[in-house]
Amino acid sequence: MKANLLVSAGVASAAIPTVHMPLNLKYGAGKKVSTELKLPYSDGTIEVCYDLGSSDFWMFRPNAIQNWGKNCLLCQGLCNVTVPDAGIYDPSKSTSASEVAPWDAMYGYGGGVAKAYRANGVVNDTFTFSNDAGYSTTVPDVEVAMTFYLQQRILDPKGECNPVPEYDYSIMGMSPYYTSPDRNIENTTGPHFRHHLLEQGLVENTVQSLWFEKAPAKLEDTYTGSGLQGGIDLSKFSGPLVKIPTLPATDIAYGAVGYYTLQPNVTFVAEDGAGVDIPVDRSDTVTIPECIIDSGATRDGLAPSTRTASSTPARPNPGQELAWPAPCDTIPTDGERAFLRYSFAALDPAAAPIEISMPLRAYARQQDPEDAALGWCTMSLYLGTCMLGSPFSTRAFFAADDARLELALAKGGVAERGSGVDPAHVVDRIP
Template structure:
């Protein structure tokens, strides 16, 4: 699943993404069949792409860039290798690359030169699969991709996956390719009309070709400002989380199949600056999807509206979504999300992970009635699906276990400088001490959600005057915090519309055709 804001997309185009190599250390226990990748910071777009990956004994380390709207991995496809920068997405299952003759490359050849375009005539290992046009995906914003399946060699550094089934997009309204690492049942060819046409995707091929023991990986995004983070296929890094992992069962869909990483949200609360609970909802049973392809977090209106009012957010069609004073990021308050019922894990999200700076085209932060304005990382999911994206995931260490249909989760250890890699060798997630099953839910959403601005932006106060007063104790009395220095990940927004355009560029609840 992929959901961006227009502001975030412009940040991507303006700054670009790049990979720089970094080694992920490994303990002896982790030196077998752990496939690791690092996230790194944005650098100027005109810097040459790199594609380095290190492998020591069966432990492989590579690099991924935190691109604000997407986490990007560099790969090559074909023989000789053709380089690509692809979005890493836990909410989809196909790997596709733009075609050299695609409409997207015709419209922006410079972008395709920078981030990759596949030319099958230049690869000696190219093999066509199926019929032309077999690959079709539609996304939540009514955009989509259409193209052809093929087999070729996929390489991440020195790690080669031979005969990898991928798709080359001929018609694409997405700006770059995607590496989906979800369930096989979530592939574009899967569905009631074609239940037996799935194929081994990236994570399956990593297991089949001996790189990992089991279909599992762990994700550590680190904080909003960080230039480090990692994903480990086939293992965990116990230095990257606090305490112990708690296991949550992945909840099946209404058809009893596993197509996405749905877990049961059982409570939401807000802890104010004094440490008191200013808002709380308990005994919930809300199906939420943990999705790295979504930039913010979408919740039911009954949860969203009291929080927006409490933090003094403005939400209107005029401003394009929830915005708050940037000073909120300095508040010691936290949003707390509980999963699995009594005894289940609670992930605390600090305000500086929910408050995202925005800039106009001149590099200035917009002002509203004397307040510097930032975007807020929580919004309405309408009638669903409810996607827990990067504004939540940065505060959590998450293990995605596709073999046993379970999620391991713990509070993240922000900015950890050491690593202790442990391979996952069986159905047990290492360092997991409990299983929380008290919030059983069923993912009932199917099809293609039709969301409008009014439907998705209907909480909080309207911008009829100045910013409203917060009702929660955020650590100050009727005065703004002094904003800190701007963050490197600040979004760029189009001038006009009060310099606060955050209409959806896209979004994916993926559905199969």
């Protein structure tokens, strides 16, 4: 493994204390930005979703149950399976774990609370996080909730309970820590990984940044990158780092957490270099008022004013992904043809917008059997809402300062693979 940026002392080699979280984006359906958590008592690992779109950190405890079979809200279905050992953390086996304390919480995800995880305990332990580039970070005294039950809103009309639905084994929320007397603000339940780092003194501010390195050679290979807590590595992007509009916490509706900005203008650039603007739906200010930047989403989403705006064919269900109308290996690899160009307004009205180009190749992260039968390549991209998910993370450098309510974007995907963090270029605020 490469040298740790953070050891148990919690201080990086630079003057600015930071915590480096090594990240992956693996190939396959349901894959999100993640880090590998090594269990403190064995060689086993758990894939932990690194989620800008939620705030809490949890893992499954032994004998946890997944339930499904009905699609009504918080309705218990007939189907139950035990969470497999590959998704279980057992603090009783760890010599560095605290005693499990009582903790009653429910964590909801997806539209209409598609998944509801219930916790009944909380524990502290020392965990090591790693990625496929060989980086490893050990963080002491991490607080994590212990979930014992998952209920998914998935209808099983025949009661066959087969196949077993997929789900996350662990989610680490990286959104801001909310605490407010305003009843319209959903205060953070916790445990909150970033806030705990601040309380421990391992970081000195609520700044974070996220980037991925150059794309892997093969479509099926893993993207590698970094999430940096407490700082911003100025060597991991090209061009300017541009501050963009953000919603302050007081404007976020009850139940919504994460980072939001205005919808970007979108242009589809075809193989021949011709560009087609995709009209953005700005009329629906209730359900699509802005874009969420969400590394915990498997795909990106567009909200065009017309469903015929896209130059790639939509599958029959508008909620499903779009497709490249040919095999995946026909997608141009040079990044100069066949891409979406997102143009985000700068916070400063006098400043030029920041443009992020997303090669369609970056969206080929899984293959749907229906598309394969048609000779198409599935794109992790869909219509209906504005979402900047895990594919977007591969090409956009992201920075946030929660205390100053600032967001910034730059052109990412330029750092050499396996380059990690350069402490000499780390700053503690968005320039």
